[in-house]
Amino acid sequence: MNEQLALAVRGRTDDLVALTTDLIRFPTVNPPGEAYTPCAEYIGRRLARSGFAIRYVRGEGAPGDSDRYPRTNVIARREGRAPGVTVHFNSHIDVVEAGDGWSVDPFAGKVRDGRVYGRGACDMKGGLAASIVAAEAFMAVYPDFPGAIEISGTADEESGGFGGVAYLAREGFFSKPRVDHVIIPEPLNKDRICLGHRGVWWAEIETHGAIAHGAMPFLGDSAIRHMGAVLHAFEEELFPALDRKETRMPVVPEGARRSTLNLNSVHGGQTEDFFPGLPAPNVADSCRLVLDRRFLIEENIAEVKGEVISILEKLKRERPKFDYAIRDLMEVLPLMTERDAPVPSAIAAGIREVFGKEPEYVISPGTYDQKHISRIGHLHDCVAYGPGILDLAHQPDEWVGIEDMVQSATVMAMSLDVLLRGARAPG
Known part of the structure; x- marks a missing residue:
């Protein structure tokens, strides 16, 4: 000493x-x-x-x-x-x-x-x-x-x-x-x-819809419902797949030795901050989700992005009127x-x-x-x-x-x- x-x-x-x-x-x-x-x-x-x-x-x-x-x-x-x-x-x-x-x-x-x-x-x-x-x-x-x-x-x-x-x-x-x-x-x-x-990829996903009167939602196309389909697919497909990935890196705490995804925020509709008034009676033509994907040294950033994009492309093929845009916010390699x-x-x-x-x-x-x-x-x-x-x-x-x-x-x-x-x- x-x-x-x-x-x-x-x-x-x-x-x-x-x-x-x-x-x-x-x-x-x-x-x-x-x-x-x-x-x-x-x-x-x-x-x-x-x-x-x-x-x-x-x-x-x-x-x-x-x-x-x-x-x-x-x-x-x-x-x-x-x-x-x-x-x-x-x-x-x-x-x-x-x-x-x-x-x-x-x-x-x-x-x-x-x-x-x-x-x-x-x-x-x-x-x-x-x-x-x-x-x-x-x-x-x-x-x-x-x-x-x-x-x-x-x-x-x-x-x-x-x-x-x-x-x-x-x-x-x-x-x-x-x-x-x-x-x-x-x-x-x-x-x-x-x-x-660990590495990080922040991205924003936007689902698109068509505005209409909230009393006649069948005349529009809800971007929020489309985002619900994205969230459902994440729950059914992506989260279980990420939980199976483990790293040799000595990450603490123990739970972080797996790949993780956090859904930072979801924003949809024309009027998000309506206090002290009331929300607009519209079908949402846009819904945005910010995601925070933490990944391991064994993972490739292109594959990390590809897992999300493949789910969105599958929904685009299978879900009527589904359309989306995705934007990178930040990426850092492990x-x-x-x-x-x-x-x-x-x-x-x-x-x-x-x-x-x-x-x-x-x-x-x-x-x-x-x-x-x-x-x-x-x-x-x-x-x-x-x-x-x-x-x-x-x-x-x-x-x-x-x-x-x-x-x-x-x-x-x-x-x-x-x-x-x-x-x-x-x-």
Whole structure:
């Protein structure tokens, strides 16, 4: 155990808690992208006091970016005293909406019973705070370190990351020679290393019909009924087929080791939001379904799409007047970093020191910003590691454990020691 680093992190526990609560108090809800700029500037001021050079980069032109809701990202860099590699900690600052069911104010950052509560506590402001404290502790113990440390707070991960990491990757912020190693402090549990994620295909299916008076529906053609036929075919054919597909990837939780399909939303008819009036008395001439298909490394994206299209084409042949359109919204291929790459090896060394056990290697059921670092930045030495329990993300009364943050920050600091100074774990 590197006692100096462990004590340096432990001695910053109160600061770590205060930093986490401060970050939670910025209601960076996405959509629409509230409070990005003040949150990014808070992070920038904090890291500037620790000697980091600060840049703010707006993801101009990205989905959702506007003067009212600018996609503001902060990138901080601290150069060492000698040449060397660069280690980058990347965290997203956006959170999902709070929703109902909370017993505490979701944006108060309440501390209770060894936990910090609030929207984003787990996903992932606790991880962001841990990475900042880890870097500061490391620099205090080893002020003459070689190479460089970067820390970023980025926008829009919860909606695909296009105004955040994707934009920055296109601008060269996540590519060599600027950056060599990336750690993303997503909440995958403090003794786990997340090597990658499943693939995702989002698409919108629209069924077509013909408008008519609702009192004489036989004169029209209901697009909603056509969508009902699509849903019935999915239930009878697609869902059972997906449930039979399993992966060799160590995806958590267990249920995500199969292919899955979520029906995100269905919208049909001419008047969807009629409060306080009444709906229009019309036959629906359009119905739209958004689907979220998560797929495995063993599956081909063309086959994934083909399974859905074949059902739609069969309905077109067999169901009178059935017609449809389909539109891709997003696609991301599965990815998995090798566990013996430098970053997972360094984190594994830290986990062995802090917890006295071998790490568990996992794959995330959903995508996160590693996809952009790998596909756009062509930087593959990247994993997710951070405090927090994945199942708490996006839930009411979301929380992160204080001791979990301290221990994860210690692992991160020791990982910096391995990657920048070439330290080796004892034994």
